[in-house]
Amino acid sequence: MTAKTGAKTAYPVADVPDMASRRENRVLDQLALIEKNPDCCVVSFTMNVAGPVKSAPMLERAFFTGAARIADALAAENMPARLEKLELPITGAESLFTVRADAEAVKRVLVSIEEGSPLGRLWDMDVIGRDGRKASRSTPRRCLICDETAAVCARSRRHSVAELQRRTADIIKEEIARAAAGLAYNALIEEVGVTPKPGLVDKNNCGANPDMDLPMFERSAKALGPYFYEIALAVLEEDENCCPFAMLPPFAVPGLAKKLREIGVRAEKAMLAATGGVNTHRGAIWSVGLLTAAFACAAVGNMPACRDDEAALLTAAKTLAGLLGDGTEASSKGSEARKKYGVTGPVEQAMEGFPAVRLALSAKREYEKRNAGAGTDPWAFGLLAVMAELTDNNALRRGGEEGAAFVKARAGELLEKGRTLPSAALTDELLAFDRELTERNISCGGAADMLACAIFTGNALNSELLASERRIRLAAKKRLE
Numbered sequence: 001m002t003a004k005t006g007a008k009t010a011y012p013v014a015d016v017p018d019m020a021s022r023r024e025n026r027v028l029d030q031l032a033l034i035e036k037n038p039d040c041c042v043v044s045f046t047m048n049v050a051g052p053v054k055s056a057p058m059l060e061r062a063f064f065t066g067a068a069r070i071a072d073a074l075a076a077e078n079m080p081a082r083l084e085k086l087e088l089p090i091t092g093a094e095s096l097f098t099v100r101a102d103a104e105a106v107k108r109v110l111v112s113i114e115e116g117s118p119l120g121r122l123w124d125m126d127v128i129g130r131d132g133r134k135a136s137r138s139t140p141r142r143c144l145i146c147d148e149t150a151a152v153c154a155r156s157r158r159h160s161v162a163e164l165q166r167r168t169a170d171i172i173k174e175e176i177a178r179a180a181a182g183l184a185y186n187a188l189i190e191e192v193g194v195t196p197k198p199g200l201v202d203k204n205n206c207g208a209n210p211d212m213d214l215p216m217f218e219r220s221a222k223a224l225g226p227y228f229y230e231i232a233l234a235v236l237e238e239d240e241n242c243c244p245f246a247m248l249p250p251f252a253v254p255g256l257a258k259k260l261r262e263i264g265v266r267a268e269k270a271m272l273a274a275t276g277g278v279n280t281h282r283g284a285i286w287s288v289g290l291l292t293a294a295f296a297c298a299a300v301g302n303m304p305a306c307r308d309d310e311a312a313l314l315t316a317a318k319t320l321a322g323l324l325g326d327g328t329e330a331s332s333k334g335s336e337a338r339k340k341y342g343v344t345g346p347v348e349q350a351m352e353g354f355p356a357v358r359l360a361l362s363a364k365r366e367y368e369k370r371n372a373g374a375g376t377d378p379w380a381f382g383l384l385a386v387m388a389e390l391t392d393n394n395a396l397r398r399g400g401e402e403g404a405a406f407v408k409a410r411a412g413e414l415l416e417k418g419r420t421l422p423s424a425a426l427t428d429e430l431l432a433f434d435r436e437l438t439e440r441n442i443s444c445g446g447a448a449d450m451l452a453c454a455i456f457t458g459n460a461l462n463s464e465l466l467a468s469e470r471r472i473r474l475a476a477k478k479r480l481e
Helices: 016-036 057-076 103-115 118-122 150-156 161-193 214-234 256-275 282-299 309-324 333-341 346-351 355-370 378-389 393-417 423-440 445-461 464-480
Strands: 041-047 081-087 094-099 123-128
Touching (some): 016 041, 057 094, 057 103, 057 118, 057 161, 057 464, 103 118, 103 123, 161 282, 161 445, 214 256, 256 309, 282 309, 282 445, 282 464, 309 355, 309 445, 309 464, 346 355, 346 445, 355 445, 378 393, 378 423, 378 445, 393 423, 393 445, 445 464
Antiparallel strands (some): 041 094, 081 094
């Protein structure tokens, strides 16, 4: 099989002989597995993609998601699947599993997977029984574009290859945007729920923010959800000079910075409408919104290669921050504090690759490793790491340089204590710190935003779209060992 380059594609293309040869070899592989495992059926998983381009980062992201769902769904039904083969040729990603179960029972599970997700129409999950015959679906597959059955549309060639490719790309982009928006919403909800959170709104109290409470933050997060979805879609712009599966790099997306700022302005208006004019998430709209866009870029492999998913995500955020520049309002309270005290803010954090996020993630993981199952929320320990290093503009504005210095010193002290204190004792110290900041009227909103960003990043790394590939590749590696 030889890779060929199409006139309008950034990816290798496969012709009819390529596809026929791969199909024949796949059948031989299936039969060989059945012969070797006579008490098993075989699951053959490929992608259903129109046109000559079968292999692209976007398509592989959808493929690995489906492969992980096969493993999870069958395991949940006490029919564990063993990954026997994983290949990523130019004819499209494919995998073979053996399952010690009845083929018809396995097929029912796989059909439920296909029908339970927008990506399911792109997944082709065949089950080959012990007799070598393929188990059939009880209901026909529907067309990608219209309500007709797929077989009828295929026979009549009702839709062009270009239309089918574009719809395939749109399905994947929409799924990525939904996942990104979900991560952003959950990060805001989880952040406000971290307790105790010194000086900040949490489940115990409103800290030094008498005009705010937890339900208000929840309303704000819900109002922002649709805008995070828009942000994620905005960076997934098709390269019109290539196939629909090729996304433009962020710097090449026409008017992207202007578009993202416009979405941010509308998001802020929605936030203020939901909170009665109270600023709950202005900083998070910028910072978490940036990570939302970065997640979308990373999900389609639209960034330089990085050593791991965390580096890819934060590098993408850094790149996007450079594109946006300082788009914050010159008249905002945070901007005024930065000018008055000569300190940095969320823009600089993003342009440096979110060092505060890395601190929070590292501290949280350290605490979890030492205190598995302990009572104190590990993210509260992560927040201390941020407060100990970050010169918080809100702390400066409310407490001046003395107040900001107190926050950093006290947080650093508790960070060190927390490495040896029992969980209950650390919680008591955090509650005391909360009372101290409340009495001083100091609220570290910038640190809270960085905590939300850290929660987003941690959840993103474990999300289905990013974690599935690691899981399946690891399973394939173990199979070869």
